[in-house]
Structure formats: structure tokens, C-alpha cells
Amino acid sequence: MSEPSRIIFCWHDGGFVPCGRLERIAGDQIPAGRSSRFIYAKSWLARSDAFPLDPERLPLIETWQGAPDGHQLHGIFRDAAPDGWGQRIIDKRFQGTRLGDFDYLSAAGDHRVGMLGIGIDPKGATGCVAPDGTLFEDPDAPMPLEVLQEAAMLFEKGAEIPPKLAPYLNFGGSPGGARAKASFRDHDGQLWVAKFSMSGDEYNEPRAEGAVLSLARACGIDVPEHMVTEVGNHTVLLVRRFDRPMIDGQEQRLGFLSLQTLLAVEPTRFYAGKSYADMAAAVRRIGEPAGAEIFRRLLFNALIGNNDDHLRNHAVIRKPSGEWTLSPAFDLVPQPKGDKKHVLRFATSFDASIADAMQSHAQLGVTSDDAKAIVKKVIPAVRSWRNFMQEGGVSDVDIEKLAPAFSLADHEDAKAYQ
Numbered sequence: 001m002s003e004p005s006r007i008i009f010c011w012h013d014g015g016f017v018p019c020g021r022l023e024r025i026a027g028d029q030i031p032a033g034r035s036s037r038f039i040y041a042k043s044w045l046a047r048s049d050a051f052p053l054d055p056e057r058l059p060l061i062e063t064w065q066g067a068p069d070g071h072q073l074h075g076i077f078r079d080a081a082p083d084g085w086g087q088r089i090i091d092k093r094f095q096g097t098r099l100g101d102f103d104y105l106s107a108a109g110d111h112r113v114g115m116l117g118i119g120i121d122p123k124g125a126t127g128c129v130a131p132d133g134t135l136f137e138d139p140d141a142p143m144p145l146e147v148l149q150e151a152a153m154l155f156e157k158g159a160e161i162p163p164k165l166a167p168y169l170n171f172g173g174s175p176g177g178a179r180a181k182a183s184f185r186d187h188d189g190q191l192w193v194a195k196f197s198m199s200g201d202e203y204n205e206p207r208a209e210g211a212v213l214s215l216a217r218a219c220g221i222d223v224p225e226h227m228v229t230e231v232g233n234h235t236v237l238l239v240r241r242f243d244r245p246m247i248d249g250q251e252q253r254l255g256f257l258s259l260q261t262l263l264a265v266e267p268t269r270f271y272a273g274k275s276y277a278d279m280a281a282a283v284r285r286i287g288e289p290a291g292a293e294i295f296r297r298l299l300f301n302a303l304i305g306n307n308d309d310h311l312r313n314h315a316v317i318r319k320p321s322g323e324w325t326l327s328p329a330f331d332l333v334p335q336p337k338g339d340k341k342h343v344l345r346f347a348t349s350f351d352a353s354i355a356d357a358m359q360s361h362a363q364l365g366v367t368s369d370d371a372k373a374i375v376k377k378v379i380p381a382v383r384s385w386r387n388f389m390q391e392g393g394v395s396d397v398d399i400e401k402l403a404p405a406f407s408l409a410d411h412e413d414a415k416a417y418q
Contacts (some may be wrong), residue, residue: 031100184237211392255318287324305405335407
């Protein structure tokens with residue numbers, strides 16, 4: 001029996017254009033043992049404005065290109081597939097089927113991250129492709145946050161999703177990450193990620209993350225539009241999808257590559273011993289230099305105790321002009337408990353310190369004067385973190401729970417940079 005394949009569409013000039021075919025390999029193996037290969041469509045290669053989906057690992061050639069050893073998919077396809085929460089939603093929707101990354105990518109639907117669409121016919125529609133090859137076009141009408149919140153809570157508890165809430169399974173399967181979330185389209189047509197509270201939270205994470213995003217913006221860091229709202233007795237953080245900008249009144253889709261893909265790190269090795277300098281070099285290699293912005297984020301992550309700064313939490317996006325650039329920052333969450341070692345190395349160590357963060361600027365291509373200017377803006381701003389938490393509606397009790405994450409910012413050593 002032949003292996004299943006999917007038509008890969010690419011968003012180009014305001015719509016989806018078929019650009020190639022993705023075929024699964026070794027479907028009789030357990031999901032972790034499967035792989036895939038991709039070939040560009042001749043019609044795509046013939047276009048004068050064709051471009052490679054991944055400028056480093058999927059060149060514009062006419063032959064099949066297999067996924068790297070140990071990978072079920074090429075990185076750009078893995079980036080467009082959900083993990084964590086989204087995979088759980090898809091597992092629920094297609095119970096009884098052994099699913100791998102090929103299936104999760106196919107079933108994520110048109111809210112998936114980036115510029116790719118999935119279909120079964122180059123002249124047909126895109127949407128959610130079930131493991132049996134059936135295409136379901138995505139419902140894209142606004143779905144109330146109240147409904148999404150209720151469905152997410154039931155799903156987290158392992159309860160059955162009643163028929164009236166079943167559409168959540170279409171909206172909850174596209175986002176990545178481990179926390180409860182869903183794609184949410186408001187009545188103005190804007191696409192957001194709704195991030196919900198979870199029963200095991202020790203503090204109000206949506207409010208805290210919203211406050212940290214505002215704090216990051218005050219530090220000069222590029223962050224998405226965001227807002228915090230209450231749905232019933234629950235807090236929801238809404239983060240605007242930066243890969244879906246509105247341009248001249250029409251939603252566009254931007255290409256997306258995680259730094260895990262850009263640095264060719266295996267899917268299971270989020271914590272691969274890489275550095276912020278590696279990240280800066282990779283971004284510089286394919287697009288616009290971003291050393292100063294990466295230095296801001298390095299320093300900020302150290303000061304807020306965000307030691308979950310792994311490679312899938314950093315990305316580049318392909319602008320409509322064709323240039324690749326560092327994406328806005330996302331998943332900036334303080335970690336008040338656990339090991340203080342960071343996933344990405346600073347200048348010499350994975351242990352956060354202001355001195356080591358300062359020393360990293362040359363590795364990032366940032367001059368000493370520029371680094372000092374960034375430090376003089378970032379450190380004083382982060383030292384006022386309690387004000388941002390209060391303005392963001394975080395309770396006094398939760399602020400004290402979060403304080404250990406900001407120990408570096410609160411330390412006496414930080415005063416020298418004010």
C-alpha cells in the first residue's frame with residue numbers, strides 16, 4: 001500500500017498557491033520511527049517569483065528531499081505542526097489512531113503557524129486533513145471566548161466534550177506549547193491565541209504573562225499586541241498572531257521558522273546547549289541582523305528568571321517583502337521555582353548573571369556603547385516589575401509568589417546600572 005501524501009500550499013500574493021508534495025515514509029513503524037520527504041511542484045519551480053520554504057534546508061531543486069535523520073519532518077513542517085496541548089486535542093479528535101508528526105501537521109487546520117496550508121488536491125481547498133485523508137475545511141467564524149474557555153476546561157479535566165462545544169476541537173489543535181489555549185478570531189476578523197488558566201496553576205499565569213509582555217515592551221523589546229480579559233471567573237490572555245498581519249485590509253500569512261529549525265537541532269532536543277550568540281549568527285545568516293534585539297531579550301530573560309528560553313520559543317518570520325527577520329518575542333514567562341540555569345548560554349555560562357549577560361554583547365555583534373545604552377534602559381525598567389504586575393491586575397499574593405523569579409533584578413548588583 002502506498003504511503004499517504006499531502007499537497008503543501010504556500011501563501012503568496014494574497015492566497016494559497018500549491019508549491020509541493022509531502023509524503024510520509026515508513027508508516028508501518030511507530031510514530032517516532034516514521035519519516036517523510038518533500039518535492040517542489042514543477043509549477044512552483046517555474047514561477048519567476050518562487051522562493052524556498054526554508055532558505056537553508058529546502059533549496060529550489062526538482063528532486064525529492066528527505067527529512068534529516070532522526071526527524072519525522074523537515075523543520076519548517078514541524079514548526080507548523082502543534083505540540084503539547086494541540087497534539088492532545090488532535091489525539092482526542094482522532095482517537096484510536098497512532099499519530100505522528102505528519103498527522104499532527106495535517107490535522108492542525110488552517111490556523112496553524114506560518115504561511116503553509118495543507119490539502120489533498122493541488123486545485124482544491126486547504127484545511128484539516130484527517131489521518132484517513134479526508135479534508136475538512138476549517139470553520140472560520142468567530143467562536144465566543146466563553147465557549148472556548150469552557151471546552152478547554154472540560155478537556156483539561158478529561159471530561160467528555162458535549163456536542164455544542166465540539167467545534168473547539170477545530171480551534172484548539174493548531175497552537176503549540178503545553179498550556180491550554182485556542183485560536184480565537186474576533187468580530188473584526190483579527191486572529192489571536194487565547195491562553196487560558198489551568199487548574200494546577202500556582203498563580204494567575206495569564207495575568208502575569210500579560211504584565212511581563214507589557215514590561216518587555218517598556219524595555220524596547222518587540223512584542224505582539226496583547227490584552228487580558230476575564231471570561232466568567234477565569235482569566236484569559238489574548239496574544240495577537242504576529243504571523244497574520246492585516247495589510248491593506250486583508251490578512252496575510254508570514255513564513256515562520258523556529259530557531260530549533262534554523263540551528264538544525266533534533267526535534268526532541270529543545271535543550272541542546274546552544275547560545276544566544278548561535279541564535280544571532282543564524283538570524284544574520286538568512287536575514288536581517290538582530291544582535292541588539294537579541295541582547296535585549298537575553299538580558300530581559302535573565303532578569304525575569306525566564307529560564308524556559310528554549311529554541312522553539314524563538315523564531316524568524318518571512319515578511320511580505322521576502323526578508324527573514326527576528327519575530328516578536330513570545331512565551332515570556334517568569335519561572336519562580338526550579339533550576340535557575342537557562343536553556344541558552346549567555347557569554348560563558350547557562351547561569352544567569354548581569355556580568356555574564358553584559359559580556360555577551362560582542363558575540364552578538366553589538367558595540368560596547370550600544371550594549372550600555374540597552375542595559376541602562378532594560379535594568380531600571382525590570383527593577384520596577386512590581387508596578388507592572390500591579391497595573392496588570394496581578395494580586396499582591398501572586399506578586400510575592402513571583403518574586404524569586406526576579407531575584408537578579410532585585411539584587412543590589414543591579415542598582416549599579418540605574
